[in-house]
Amino acid sequence: MAKSVLLASFISVNATDLSAFASKIELKVECEDQDVTTFASGGWNERLAGLKSFELSVTWKQDTAVSQLDQQLWTLFGTLPAFEVRLSNAVVGTSNPKYTGNVLIKEHSPIAGSVGDVAEMDVSYPGSGALARATA
Secondary structure (H helix, E strand, C coil), X not given: CCCCCCCCCEEEECCEECHHHEEEEXXXXXXXXXXXXXXXXXXXXXXXXXXXXXEXXXXXXXXCCCCCHHXXXXXXXXXXXXXXXXXXXXXXXXXXXXXXXXXXXXXXXXXCCCCCCCCEEEEEEEECCCCEEECC
């Protein structure tokens, strides 16, 4: 089994590479579980998969300079831009799949932190529609 260390992950939002601003990326995929247990289930719960969903969480290092992170995310606030994430910024392939879809930019924290902290923001963007995984 291959192991990896996240050193140069890739994140693009609205077709713009924002990897230089991100220090943490988490793409979480899940499905609802629906209980279909009946009296004939032999005393065991039976489950089926229901609706699927995903969420993209990112820790951004804030940059308020003109045309940098703050301005780009502020412009996208309340919209559903496309995104792409990969474990590595290397070429997409069987050992470096890309995940794509649309997320709702539902939150933005232009100022967050305490005295002496790095200016950063932890955000979570819920997915809208399907999430795709591709190796080419």
